[in-house]
Amino acid sequence: DSMPPAHFKETMNTILTWMQQSETKLSVPQVAVAEYEIMEQRLRELKVSNQAVGMTTVSSEKFRGIEPLVVMSLLKMNYTLATQVLCDAMKCLFNKQNDIKTLKKWMAEVDVFLKEEWPALGDSEALEKQLEQC
Numbered sequence: 001d002s003m004p005p006a007h008f009k010e011t012m013n014t015i016l017t018w019m020q021q022s023e024t025k026l027s028v029p030q031v032a033v034a035e036y037e038i039m040e041q042r043l044r045e046l047k048v049s050n051q052a053v054g055m056t057t058v059s060s061e062k063f064r065g066i067e068p069l070v071v072m073s074l075l076k077m078n079y080t081l082a083t084q085v086l087c088d089a090m091k092c093l094f095n096k097q098n099d100i101k102t103l104k105k106w107m108a109e110v111d112v113f114l115k116e117e118w119p120a121l122g123d124s125e126a127l128e129k130q131l132e133q134c
Contacts, residue, residue, distance in 0.1 A: 015074060022078045036097065039090045046083060 113133055 019074065034093065036090060036093055039086060039093065043086050046086065
């Protein structure tokens with residue numbers, strides 16, 4: 001009497017299997033994207049397709065016998081995780097792109113500095129200016 005019904009065990013096993021498959025899919029990136037605009041587009045597509053996919057999945061054979069609210073909450077968790085992973089990647093990419101821009105600007109300034117003509121040995125004022133630049 002104290003044991004859960006067989007239906008409950010089947011339902012839990014189905015949910016656990018589905019969650020493990022979802023986690024596996026999320027942990028292995030399908031495609032490496034290095035353009036912020038493409039990531040924004042994918043995020044918009046993910047948000048738009050979430051509802052349609054959710055309803056299709058709820059009625060699928062895989063979740064037969066599981067309460068639709070339980071399935072929807074699992075889908076929401078899956079969607080939230082996918083969205084968070086993508087948002088974190090976008091933030092990281094944005095920061096890296098800013099760092100690269102800053103580095104390129106600095107390298108261009110250093111290049112100009114290195115190509116400048118060195119002041120004559122006796123020109124202390126020019127030497128002091130160049131020392132400040134360094």
